[in-house]
Amino acid sequence: MADIGGAHAGGLMTPPWLDTMPWTPPAVTAVRTGEAALPCRRPLSFNGSGSEYFRIWIVNLLALLLTAGLYYPWARVRRLRYFHHNTRLDGHAFDFRGEPVRMLRGFLLVWLLFGAYNLAGQTSGTAALLGLGAIAALWPALWRGSLRFRLGHTSWRGLPFAFEGETAAAYRAFGAYAALGLPALLLLVFAQARPEDAGFVLPLLLALALALVPLGWYEVKRYQHRHCAFAGRRSDWQATWRECYELFARAAALGLAGALAGGALFAGVVALAPAGGPGGAVLVGLVAMAAFWLPLALPHAYLEARTQNLVWNGTVAPGIGFESALGVAPLWRLRMKNLLLLGATLGLYWPWAAVATARLRLEAVAVLSDEPLDRLAGTPRAGAPDASGDAAADLAGFDFGL
Amino acid sequence: MTVEPLDVDWFDGRHARPRRVRLHIERDRIQVLEPENGRPGRRVVLLELPLAAIDWPERTRHGARIARIAGGGELHAVDVGLWDAWASSHGLRQPLLVRVQLRWRLVLAVLLLLVLLAYGAWRWGIPLAGRTAVALLPPAVDRQVGDAAYAALRQRWLADSALPAGRMEALRRALESSLVRAEGPGREPLHLHFHASRLGPNALALPGGHVVITDELVTLLDGDETLLLGVLAHEAGHVRGRHGMRLLVQTALLGAGASALAGDPAGWLATLPTLMGGAGYSRELEREADEASIRVLRAAGRDPAAMPRLFERLAERRAAGGTQASAGAAIGIAFASHPDDAERIARFRAASLGPR
Numbered sequence: 215m216a217d218i219g220g221a222h223a224g225g226l227m228t229p230p231w232l233d234t235m236p237w238t239p240p241a242v243t244a245v246r247t248g249e250a251a252l253p254c255r256r257p258l259s260f261n262g263s264g265s266e267y268f269r270i271w272i273v274n275l276l277a278l279l280l281t282a283g284l285y286y287p288w289a290r291v292r293r294l295r296y297f298h299h300n301t302r303l304d305g306h307a308f309d310f311r312g313e314p315v316r317m318l319r320g321f322l323l324v325w326l327l328f329g330a331y332n333l334a335g336q337t338s339g340t341a342a343l344l345g346l347g348a349i350a351a352l353w354p355a356l357w358r359g360s361l362r363f364r365l366g367h368t369s370w371r372g373l374p375f376a377f378e379g380e381t382a383a384a385y386r387a388f389g390a391y392a393a394l395g396l397p398a399l400l401l402l403v404f405a406q407a408r409p410e411d412a413g414f415v416l417p418l419l420l421a422l423a424l425a426l427v428p429l430g431w432y433e434v435k436r437y438q439h440r441h442c443a444f445a446g447r448r449s450d451w452q453a454t455w456r457e458c459y460e461l462f463a464r465a466a467a468l469g470l471a472g473a474l475a476g477g478a479l480f481a482g483v484v485a486l487a488p489a490g491g492p493g494g495a496v497l498v499g500l501v502a503m504a505a506f507w508l509p510l511a512l513p514h515a516y517l518e519a520r521t522q523n524l525v526w527n528g529t530v531a532p533g534i535g536f537e538s539a540l541g542v543a544p545l546w547r548l549r550m551k552n553l554l555l556l557g558a559t560l561g562l563y564w565p566w567a568a569v570a571t572a573r574l575r576l577e578a579v580a581v582l583s584d585e586p587l588d589r590l591a592g593t594p595r596a597g598a599p600d601a602s603g604d605a606a607a608d609l610a611g612f613d614f615g616l
Numbered sequence: 617m618t619v620e621p622l623d624v625d626w627f628d629g630r631h632a633r634p635r636r637v638r639l640h641i642e643r644d645r646i647q648v649l650e651p652e653n654g655r656p657g658r659r660v661v662l663l664e665l666p667l668a669a670i671d672w673p674e675r676t677r678h679g680a681r682i683a684r685i686a687g688g689g690e691l692h693a694v695d696v697g698l699w700d701a702w703a704s705s706h707g708l709r710q711p712l713l714v715r716v717q718l719r720w721r722l723v724l725a726v727l728l729l730l731v732l733l734a735y736g737a738w739r740w741g742i743p744l745a746g747r748t749a750v751a752l753l754p755p756a757v758d759r760q761v762g763d764a765a766y767a768a769l770r771q772r773w774l775a776d777s778a779l780p781a782g783r784m785e786a787l788r789r790a791l792e793s794s795l796v797r798a799e800g801p802g803r804e805p806l807h808l809h810f811h812a813s814r815l816g817p818n819a820l821a822l823p824g825g826h827v828v829i830t831d832e833l834v835t836l837l838d839g840d841e842t843l844l845l846g847v848l849a850h851e852a853g854h855v856r857g858r859h860g861m862r863l864l865v866q867t868a869l870l871g872a873g874a875s876a877l878a879g880d881p882a883g884w885l886a887t888l889p890t891l892m893g894g895a896g897y898s899r900e901l902e903r904e905a906d907e908a909s910i911r912v913l914r915a916a917g918r919d920p921a922a923m924p925r926l927f928e929r930l931a932e933r934r935a936a937g938g939t940q941a942s943a944g945a946a947i948g949i950a951f952a953s954h955p956d957d958a959e960r961i962a963r964f965r966a967a968s969l970g971p972r
Contacts, residue, residue: 263678270676273717276726279733283872292674299679306625306634306692307680332868371634372627372690445632590632 252535252582260573262300264566270296271565283325287317301576303370304587311374312367320363324356343399350395358384365442373592378448379441387437390430394422428462429455431521439529445592453528461520468513479505508550515546526579533584540578548574621649622702623695626662629688637662639691641706646670648691674714675700737873738893743900746866750858755804755824758861762824766809769828777810777831783839784810790841790916791848798849798915799856806852810834817933819847821854821905823861836929842918843926846909846964853908859901867894899955906960910967921968924961931957 274289291314298308331349334341358381365377398419405412432455439451483502519540526538552567581587621638626648628635638649644667650660670691671684681693681700693699716722777784788808795803809828817833829848837843854860870893910920954960 261678266677269717269720269723272723272727272730273713276730276733277713279730279737295674296676296679299673299676299682302680307682309682309684309690311684329872332871369690371632372629372688373632588631588633591630592632 252533252584254583254586255537255580256304256583256587257580258576259302260300260576261302262297262569262572264569267296267565267569268562284318287314287321290314290317297572298368301572303581306371309369310367311369312363327352350392354384354388355381361438361441370444371588371590373445373590376443377441378443379437383437383441387433388430390426390433394426394430397422424462424466428458431462432458435525439525442529442531444531445590447531447534449529449531451525451528452530453524457524457528461517461524465513465517465520468516469510472509472511472513475509476506479509511549511553512542512546515549516542519545522575522578535582537580537582538578540575544574619702619705622698623651624699625692625694627690627692629685629690634692636694639702641667644668672703672708675703675710675718677718734873738870738896742866742869742873743897745869746862746897749865750861753861755858758858759824761864762822762826762860765822766826766828769822770811773815774809774811774813774828774830776812778812779810779831779834783834787834787841787844787848790845791852794845794849794912794916795852798912803856806855808848817930819851821851821860823858823864825855827851827855836933837926840922840925842913842922845916845918846913846920846923847926849912850905850909852912853905854901856908857901857904859905863894863897863901866897870894870897902954902960903963906963910964914967914969919969920964923964927957927961 270292274285274292277285278289291310291312294310294312298310301308327349331342331345334345358377358379361377361379365375368375401415401419405415432453435453436451439449442449480502483498483505519542522540523538526536529536548570552563552570555563556567619641621640624637624639625634626637627633636651638651640647640649646665646667646669647661648663648665650658650662652658665685669686671686673681673683675681681696683691685691710718716726791806791808795806804825807826809826811828811830813828813830813832815830815832817830817836819827819829819833821827827848829844829851833847834844837847874893909923913920913923
């Protein structure tokens with residue numbers, strides 16, 4: 215539950231549903247075998263606004279620039295809160311309770327880590343490799359810390375979420391990725407040293423990735439979604455690795471088809487282009503780029519939509535289930551629109567794009583439960599988890615799915 | 617003036633069931649009251665806290681108002697408009713940034729300010745920081761970085777020179793004496809390396825005083841001593857100004873700044889200003905090195921106006937066989953990293969010694 219955002223508009227009036235709660239009739243409750251029927255269905259709603267997020271973003275940027283980046287945790291909290299406060303479930307919004315001052319320390323630590331790595335990368339290859347190794351070795355621990363921090367500071371109706379996964383299990387969850395990463399690194403080093411004999415490296419890398427990425431993704435998601443806790447319940451994840459392989463295989467097939475189509479379109483545009491001056495060449499280049507990327511965006515949208523559905527349809531907790539029906543076509547259309555407008559506005563459209571994406575992804579999800587959600591009860595929050603992991607995940611652009 | 621209590625939903629931090637309550641602020645204390653339920657005047661205090669125990673939410677046009685109670689529990693607005701009016705009538709002020717962000721006109725002013733600040737940082741701030749940082753950096757660091765870079769370059773791209781030893785020695789001496797004449801003794805030592813290479817005709821300076829010139833360039837210039845001296849003095853200018861380290865520091869700073877500013881939208885967006893801005897720094901340093909070259913040539917009694925021949929030869933060669941030139945571009949001596957040929961030619965011509 216990372217970027218949960220959202221709620222309803224301006225002069226918002228929460229309906230007085232408190233006493234007579236109109237629960238949706240038990241219609242769509244296809245829940246996995248072994249689970250009791252979950253008759254209550256509550257969709258998530260998101261009501262953030264691009265123009266408002268734009269204003270938050272610009273003001274955050276100024277504060278970041280004036281403080282040489284030290285404002286970052288505050289900017290981050292304000293951004294998260296905007297999205298949380300606009301995401302509603304059953305009439306109430308989510309909240310983020312993280313404290314910027316506490317996050318600053320973790321942020322500085324991670325900034326130092328990545329800064330040192332960057333500097334090492336510019337001076338010598340060996341140092342960069344060592345730095346990469348160090349970051350890879352720390353990554354599962356940082357990532358787990360980030361999950362703990364993020365979930366531990368997210369709440370709904372005053373009840374905190376929690377992440378209860380152990381560090382050792384986090385390292386095990388990254389085992390498949392490590393089994394992919396190490397040989398990949400060796401192959402790349404070999405290709406660097408002897409480029410003449412490296413013809414086999416690329417096909418081998420692709421085969422390795424196809425074989426291990428679905429498993430790695432499965433392991434990581436399983437760890438993540440088996441250890442979430444809310445209101446005294448622990449989540450479980452029931453997707454199988456078979457489903458993951460099927461999904462990734464379809465995405466790879468689509469990707470291949472997309473690459474072929476894109477290549478053909480690209481060649482067509484270049485062949486048909488009139489020979490003009492340098493301005494004409496730039497235009498043809500742009501059109502050709504677009505022709506190449508448009509078909510490739512489809513497998514990307516496919517992967518994004520289907521993984522979200524797989525993750526959330528597979529997540530359960532005692533008396534609680536989820537339903538995610540994110541369509542590939544709407545996501546693809548949105549991505550294309552965002553891309554065009556981002557390009558046309560030199561990136562200034564970004565807040566609108568982020569808000570529209572959050573809305574599409576969040577509103578595809580509904581929470582199922584065996585009894586009305588306000589019967590949930592939990593234990594008071596314990597000590598707050600550490601913040602350094604959160605900054606790590608954020609700096610690396612790591613996305614936790616929703 | 618007394619302010620009416622505000623109806624809100626209270627969550628106690630243990631149950632997901634909301635409880636409709638009224639909030640009342642009395643000086644620096646806040647009371648959570650039971651609703652009147654048709655019996656006006658009835659006051660049952662459910663909870664009383666110091667005002668400082670509440671973390672009030674930011675005001676936004678969209679989105680919920682959730683106040684966090686220290687130690688657990690939340691207060692949710694039932695009507696956002698009423699909440700905001702109630703909060704401001706109690707003097708709960710919004711932070712300055714929030715007040716700015718609520719007004720489009722101020723936000724656009726901030727956007728303009730941001731553009732100006734970013735330009736200023738790129739144009740003056742980062743170069744100044746780069747110069748300062750490099751001045752503070754011990755030269756031993758340059759040596760280490762340069763030694764590593766030279767070793768890597770040598771392994772991948774450079775072979776032993778085929779030039780006669782006497783020719784190398786003569787060039788070395790000519791450069792050394794001109795440099796001493798132009799700048800006086802007591803410089804950091806310069807390590808001049810001659811190499812046959814896959815880079816085509818080229819010369820480059822690395823941190824720590826390494827200057828590499830390729831056999832191909834010596835051949836291309838047909839042994840014209842003035843041109844060779846001009847090229848080597850240009851590279852020596854890079855060495856003297858520690859340009860390698862400066863470029864390293866400046867692009868690192870630029871990259872950090874760009875990803876802080878544009879990193880939110882997308883990583884790839886952040887690389888664009890880094891590439892473009894970085895090329896700008898590189899061109900600036902090339903100009904400085906050209907100035908150094910001019911100084912040295914003049915001190916050696918040679919005419920800088922001869923240098924345009926170098927650019928002509930290189931251009932001829934580029935026109936003749938594109939492949940060799942692109943090999944040079946591949947290791948990062950991209951042409952955009954240097955100023956326009958025409959500009960450089962004009963600078964050397966302007967520095968002409970004139971008829972003597």
